[in-house]
Amino acid sequence: MSKPKLRTRLASLSFSEKIKILEKLRDREKAIAAAGLRRSKPDKDRATDGQEHAASQRTV
Protein backbone atom coordinates (compact mmCIF):
# COMPACT_ATOMS: atom_id res chain seq x y z
CA MET A 1 0.00 0.00 0.00
CA SER A 2 1.35 3.46 -0.87
CA LYS A 3 2.17 5.92 1.89
CA PRO A 4 -0.59 8.43 1.03
CA LYS A 5 -3.14 5.62 0.89
CA LEU A 6 -2.00 4.26 4.25
CA ARG A 7 -2.22 7.76 5.75
CA THR A 8 -5.73 8.21 4.43
CA ARG A 9 -6.70 4.81 5.79
CA LEU A 10 -5.25 5.61 9.23
CA ALA A 11 -6.92 9.02 9.25
CA SER A 12 -10.29 7.46 8.49
CA LEU A 13 -10.21 5.14 11.52
CA SER A 14 -12.51 5.89 14.43
CA PHE A 15 -11.14 8.01 17.27
CA SER A 16 -11.20 4.97 19.58
CA GLU A 17 -9.12 2.94 17.13
CA LYS A 18 -6.68 5.82 16.65
CA ILE A 19 -6.32 6.20 20.41
CA LYS A 20 -5.41 2.51 20.66
CA ILE A 21 -2.64 3.05 18.07
CA LEU A 22 -1.53 6.17 19.92
CA GLU A 23 -1.26 4.18 23.16
CA LYS A 24 0.85 1.57 21.42
CA LEU A 25 3.11 4.25 19.94
CA ARG A 26 3.52 5.72 23.39
CA ASP A 27 4.33 2.34 24.95
CA ARG A 28 6.95 1.81 22.28
CA GLU A 29 8.48 5.26 22.95
CA LYS A 30 8.60 4.47 26.65
CA ALA A 31 10.21 1.07 26.03
CA ILE A 32 12.87 2.68 23.84
CA ALA A 33 13.51 5.37 26.45
CA ALA A 34 13.75 2.73 29.22
CA ALA A 35 16.26 0.75 27.18
CA GLY A 36 18.71 3.60 27.64
CA LEU A 37 19.29 4.24 23.99
CA ARG A 38 18.71 7.95 24.48
CA ARG A 39 20.32 10.38 26.87
CA SER A 40 17.78 12.77 28.38
CA LYS A 41 20.20 15.70 28.08
CA PRO A 42 23.69 16.08 26.73
CA ASP A 43 26.39 15.46 29.30
CA LYS A 44 28.73 18.43 29.05
CA ASP A 45 31.44 16.78 31.15
CA ARG A 46 31.59 13.78 28.89
CA ALA A 47 34.39 13.85 26.39
CA THR A 48 33.50 13.79 22.74
CA ASP A 49 34.42 10.76 20.68
CA GLY A 50 37.38 12.69 19.26
CA GLN A 51 38.69 13.60 22.71
CA GLU A 52 38.35 10.01 23.92
CA HIS A 53 40.22 8.82 20.86
CA ALA A 54 43.02 11.32 21.45
CA ALA A 55 43.31 10.25 25.11
CA SER A 56 43.57 6.58 24.17
CA GLN A 57 46.26 7.43 21.67
CA ARG A 58 48.30 9.17 24.40
CA THR A 59 48.17 6.20 26.77
CA VAL A 60 49.39 3.75 24.18
Next chain:
Amino acid sequence: MVHKQFLREAAEVTASRNFPLPLGTRPDLVDNHSVKATLEAINQMQADGVIGAYAIGGAVGATFYLEPAATVDLDLFITIPGESSGLVSLSPIYEHLKARGGKVQDEYIVIGEWPVQFLLAADGLELEAIACAVETDVEDVPTRVISAEHLVAIALRVGRLKDHNRILQFLDQEGVDREKLQKILERHGLTSKWQDFERRYLEGTR
Protein backbone atom coordinates in the same frame (compact mmCIF):
# COMPACT_ATOMS: atom_id res chain seq x y z
CA MET B 1 -20.28 -0.74 41.23
CA VAL B 2 -20.89 -0.63 45.00
CA HIS B 3 -17.22 -1.28 45.55
CA LYS B 4 -16.29 1.63 43.28
CA GLN B 5 -18.76 3.91 45.02
CA PHE B 6 -17.32 2.89 48.39
CA LEU B 7 -13.80 3.62 47.25
CA ARG B 8 -14.86 7.01 45.89
CA GLU B 9 -16.54 7.98 49.13
CA ALA B 10 -13.60 6.70 51.17
CA ALA B 11 -11.28 8.81 49.06
CA GLU B 12 -13.41 11.91 49.59
CA VAL B 13 -13.39 11.41 53.34
CA THR B 14 -9.66 10.82 53.55
CA ALA B 15 -8.96 13.70 51.16
CA SER B 16 -10.99 16.04 53.35
CA ARG B 17 -8.88 14.92 56.33
CA ASN B 18 -5.69 15.39 54.38
CA PHE B 19 -4.88 11.74 54.98
CA PRO B 20 -3.81 10.04 51.75
CA LEU B 21 -4.72 6.44 51.07
CA PRO B 22 -1.83 4.04 50.57
CA LEU B 23 -0.95 3.39 46.96
CA GLY B 24 -3.02 0.59 45.47
CA THR B 25 -6.17 1.36 47.44
CA ARG B 26 -6.89 4.68 45.77
CA PRO B 27 -9.99 4.68 43.61
CA ASP B 28 -10.55 5.75 40.03
CA LEU B 29 -6.99 6.12 38.87
CA VAL B 30 -5.50 2.81 39.94
CA ASP B 31 -4.57 0.51 37.05
CA ASN B 32 -5.50 3.26 34.68
CA HIS B 33 -3.25 2.85 31.68
CA SER B 34 -5.51 4.03 28.93
CA VAL B 35 -6.72 7.32 27.55
CA LYS B 36 -10.25 6.01 28.12
CA ALA B 37 -9.72 5.74 31.88
CA THR B 38 -7.98 9.13 31.95
CA LEU B 39 -10.99 10.69 30.21
CA GLU B 40 -13.34 8.99 32.67
CA ALA B 41 -11.43 10.67 35.51
CA ILE B 42 -11.60 14.03 33.72
CA ASN B 43 -15.33 13.66 33.08
CA GLN B 44 -15.81 12.88 36.77
CA MET B 45 -13.88 16.02 37.62
CA GLN B 46 -16.22 17.99 35.37
CA ALA B 47 -19.29 16.36 36.96
CA ASP B 48 -17.91 17.29 40.39
CA GLY B 49 -17.66 20.92 39.25
CA VAL B 50 -13.88 21.13 39.58
CA ILE B 51 -13.55 22.13 35.93
CA GLY B 52 -16.09 23.62 33.55
CA ALA B 53 -16.09 22.86 29.84
CA TYR B 54 -13.07 21.14 28.37
CA ALA B 55 -11.73 20.08 25.01
CA ILE B 56 -8.77 17.99 23.94
CA GLY B 57 -6.09 19.81 21.97
CA GLY B 58 -2.49 19.10 20.98
CA ALA B 59 -1.36 15.90 19.31
CA VAL B 60 -4.19 13.78 20.76
CA GLY B 61 -6.71 16.33 19.48
CA ALA B 62 -5.05 16.32 16.05
CA THR B 63 -5.25 12.52 16.03
CA PHE B 64 -9.02 12.87 15.82
CA TYR B 65 -8.59 14.29 12.30
CA LEU B 66 -5.24 12.92 11.14
CA GLU B 67 -3.24 9.73 11.29
CA PRO B 68 -2.12 8.92 14.86
CA ALA B 69 1.22 10.49 15.84
CA ALA B 70 3.33 9.56 18.86
CA THR B 71 2.85 11.82 21.85
CA VAL B 72 3.58 11.57 25.53
CA ASP B 73 0.89 13.81 26.97
CA LEU B 74 -2.70 14.91 26.77
CA ASP B 75 -3.35 18.65 26.38
CA LEU B 76 -6.63 19.75 27.85
CA PHE B 77 -8.06 23.24 27.36
CA ILE B 78 -10.40 23.99 30.22
CA THR B 79 -12.55 26.64 31.82
CA ILE B 80 -13.03 26.99 35.56
CA PRO B 81 -16.63 27.31 36.77
CA GLY B 82 -17.47 30.75 38.13
CA GLU B 83 -14.09 32.15 37.18
CA SER B 84 -14.28 35.82 36.25
CA SER B 85 -11.16 37.52 37.58
CA GLY B 86 -7.75 37.39 35.94
CA LEU B 87 -6.17 35.46 38.79
CA VAL B 88 -7.08 31.79 38.63
CA SER B 89 -5.49 28.95 40.48
CA LEU B 90 -5.30 25.41 39.13
CA SER B 91 -4.69 24.05 42.63
CA PRO B 92 -8.29 22.74 43.11
CA ILE B 93 -7.69 20.50 40.08
CA TYR B 94 -4.37 19.28 41.43
CA GLU B 95 -5.84 18.67 44.90
CA HIS B 96 -8.83 16.80 43.46
CA LEU B 97 -6.65 14.52 41.36
CA LYS B 98 -3.93 14.04 43.97
CA ALA B 99 -6.61 12.80 46.37
CA ARG B 100 -7.46 10.17 43.75
CA GLY B 101 -3.95 8.96 43.14
CA GLY B 102 -2.81 11.48 40.53
CA LYS B 103 0.81 12.59 40.69
CA VAL B 104 2.18 16.03 39.88
CA GLN B 105 5.11 15.88 37.48
CA ASP B 106 6.50 19.23 36.29
CA GLU B 107 3.68 21.03 34.46
CA TYR B 108 1.64 17.83 34.20
CA ILE B 109 -0.54 15.83 36.47
CA VAL B 110 -0.22 12.15 35.75
CA ILE B 111 -3.68 10.57 35.71
CA GLY B 112 -3.01 6.88 35.64
CA GLU B 113 -0.30 6.55 33.03
CA TRP B 114 -1.03 9.70 31.07
CA PRO B 115 0.51 13.07 31.91
CA VAL B 116 -2.25 15.65 31.45
CA GLN B 117 -1.52 19.33 30.96
CA PHE B 118 -4.42 21.55 31.98
CA LEU B 119 -4.41 24.71 29.91
CA LEU B 120 -6.75 27.35 31.22
CA ALA B 121 -8.48 29.04 28.28
CA ALA B 122 -6.97 32.50 28.52
CA ASP B 123 -8.34 34.41 25.55
CA GLY B 124 -11.00 34.59 22.86
CA LEU B 125 -9.43 32.01 20.58
CA GLU B 126 -9.12 29.36 23.27
CA LEU B 127 -12.59 30.03 24.70
CA GLU B 128 -14.04 29.83 21.20
CA ALA B 129 -12.10 26.59 20.61
CA ILE B 130 -13.72 25.03 23.68
CA ALA B 131 -17.18 26.34 22.76
CA CYS B 132 -16.95 24.99 19.19
CA ALA B 133 -15.36 21.66 20.13
CA VAL B 134 -16.61 18.49 18.48
CA GLU B 135 -18.45 15.92 20.58
CA THR B 136 -17.08 12.41 20.25
CA ASP B 137 -16.24 9.39 22.38
CA VAL B 138 -13.39 7.05 23.17
CA GLU B 139 -14.80 3.56 23.65
CA ASP B 140 -18.15 4.97 24.74
CA VAL B 141 -16.63 7.55 27.09
CA PRO B 142 -17.93 10.92 25.89
CA THR B 143 -15.41 13.65 25.29
CA ARG B 144 -14.81 16.79 23.22
CA VAL B 145 -12.06 17.60 20.74
CA ILE B 146 -11.10 21.04 19.47
CA SER B 147 -12.13 21.59 15.85
CA ALA B 148 -9.47 21.12 13.16
CA GLU B 149 -9.59 24.82 12.25
CA HIS B 150 -9.14 25.95 15.86
CA LEU B 151 -6.30 23.45 16.33
CA VAL B 152 -4.57 24.97 13.30
CA ALA B 153 -5.15 28.53 14.56
CA ILE B 154 -3.76 27.67 18.01
CA ALA B 155 -0.78 25.85 16.47
CA LEU B 156 -0.10 28.88 14.26
CA ARG B 157 -0.12 31.18 17.26
CA VAL B 158 2.15 28.94 19.36
CA GLY B 159 4.45 28.68 16.34
CA ARG B 160 7.02 26.03 17.32
CA LEU B 161 8.46 23.81 14.62
CA LYS B 162 6.25 20.90 15.67
CA ASP B 163 3.19 23.18 15.53
CA HIS B 164 4.07 24.23 11.98
CA ASN B 165 4.58 20.59 11.10
CA ARG B 166 1.11 19.78 12.41
CA ILE B 167 -0.45 22.58 10.35
CA LEU B 168 1.26 21.19 7.26
CA GLN B 169 -0.16 17.75 8.06
CA PHE B 170 -3.66 19.22 8.28
CA LEU B 171 -3.22 20.97 4.95
CA ASP B 172 -1.60 17.97 3.30
CA GLN B 173 -4.42 15.67 4.35
CA GLU B 174 -7.06 18.29 3.52
CA GLY B 175 -8.22 18.15 7.11
CA VAL B 176 -9.35 21.78 7.41
CA ASP B 177 -12.12 23.86 5.96
CA ARG B 178 -10.05 26.77 4.53
CA GLU B 179 -12.96 29.23 4.59
CA LYS B 180 -13.76 28.47 8.21
CA LEU B 181 -10.07 28.73 9.11
CA GLN B 182 -9.76 32.10 7.37
CA LYS B 183 -12.64 33.51 9.40
CA ILE B 184 -11.10 32.28 12.66
CA LEU B 185 -7.73 33.78 11.73
CA GLU B 186 -9.37 37.13 10.94
CA ARG B 187 -11.40 37.13 14.15
CA HIS B 188 -8.33 36.56 16.28
CA GLY B 189 -5.80 38.76 14.48
CA LEU B 190 -3.75 35.91 13.04
CA THR B 191 -4.02 36.80 9.35
CA SER B 192 -0.53 38.27 9.00
CA LYS B 193 0.95 35.32 10.87
CA TRP B 194 -0.82 33.01 8.44
CA GLN B 195 0.57 34.97 5.50
CA ASP B 196 4.08 34.56 6.95
CA PHE B 197 3.42 30.84 7.33
CA GLU B 198 2.24 30.58 3.73
CA ARG B 199 5.29 32.47 2.47
CA ARG B 200 7.59 30.23 4.47
CA TYR B 201 6.09 26.84 3.74
CA LEU B 202 3.55 26.97 0.95
CA GLU B 203 4.98 29.28 -1.67
CA GLY B 204 5.24 27.45 -4.96
CA THR B 205 3.11 24.54 -3.77
CA ARG B 206 -0.20 25.92 -5.04
